[in-house]
Amino acid sequence: MKKKVFISGGSSGIGEYVANNLLANCEVYTASRSPSKHPEIIFFPCDLRDDQQIISLAEKLSKLDINVFIFNAGIGYFGDFWSISLQQEKEMLQVNLWANMVFMNYLLPKVSEKAQFIFIWSVAGKTLFSGGAWYQASKFWLRGFVGSLRKELGNRVFLINPKIVETNFHKNNQTSFDEYKKTNLQDILEAVQDGIDWKLPQWEIDL
Numbered sequence: 001m002k003k004k005v006f007i008s009g010g011s012s013g014i015g016e017y018v019a020n021n022l023l024a025n026c027e028v029y030t031a032s033r034s035p036s037k038h039p040e041i042i043f044f045p046c047d048l049r050d051d052q053q054i055i056s057l058a059e060k061l062s063k064l065d066i067n068v069f070i071f072n073a074g075i076g077y078f079g080d081f082w083s084i085s086l087q088q089e090k091e092m093l094q095v096n097l098w099a100n101m102v103f104m105n106y107l108l109p110k111v112s113e114k115a116q117f118i119f120i121w122s123v124a125g126k127t128l129f130s131g132g133a134w135y136q137a138s139k140f141w142l143r144g145f146v147g148s149l150r151k152e153l154g155n156r157v158f159l160i161n162p163k164i165v166e167t168n169f170h171k172n173n174q175t176s177f178d179e180y181k182k183t184n185l186q187d188i189l190e191a192v193q194d195g196i197d198w199k200l201p202q203w204e205i206d207l
């Protein structure tokens with residue numbers, strides 16, 4: 001029987017690539033503001049800045065016997081610290097951090113004790129660079145959250161850390177990341193597939 005996999009942020013970039021490619025052997029569910037483009041994907045509209053929408057989605061997902069939850073949705077505003085508006089700063093904490101914590105809070109008591117949780121996160125959660133203070137704060141914080149959850153839940157929690165990936169994520173940035181090392185989408189997909197197959201050797205995978 002096909003495994004059921006949920007991915008947040010499946011409408012573009014990493015989430016879209018992973019979702020589309022998992023369709024070969026999984027039943028795939030996604031959530032974002034704009035819809036997934038693939039007709040076989042079961043899509044739930046959700047704005048992750050809104051707690052009520054997250055809770056309502058978590059309720060629906062908890063009834064679907066999902067085997068693997070992949071938390072991928074994220075947003076980044078980069079540039080001089082003073083040039084990022086308070087609204088943008090808040091949005092990074094809401095989408096990159098708080099939304100995942102709310103999801104876990106509502107899902108954990110209701111889903112199978114075998115359900116897996118994979119977080120697509122970032123080397124920005126471990127290394128420091130200029131122009132991304134709020135983004136990095138959200139990623140550092142979430143790494144602590146996921147690491148602690150791994151201690152609590154055991155080997156069904158994973159963190160996958162890509163370097164720079166060629167997606168729309170950086171298109172409006174004031175900061176250039178051209179000189180940074182890149183991760184390709186296929187390597188992320190393979191790490192996710194290893195996670196689904198219980199083949200990841202440790203809780204955190206740096207790509």
Ligand SMILES: NC(=O)c1ccc[n+]([C@@H]2O[C@H](COP(=O)([O-])OP(=O)(O)OC[C@H]3O[C@@H](n4cnc5c(N)ncnc54)[C@H](OP(=O)(O)O)[C@@H]3O)[C@@H](O)[C@H]2O)c1
Nearest residue numbers: 009011012013014032033034048073074122164165167169
């Ligand atoms: N690209 C990189 O260089 C890179 C490197 C390391 C880690 N990452 C991480 O990888 C993840 C995916 O990034 P990406 O490169 O694929 O970016 P992307 O192409 O911009 O995709 C971001 C996804 O998140 C969703 N999203 C954003 N705000 C949302 C909201 N308020 N509510 C619901 N969904 C929302 C978007 O959907 P809608 O806009 O339709 O809502 C979209 O599906 C992020 O967590 C990012 O931090 C990216």
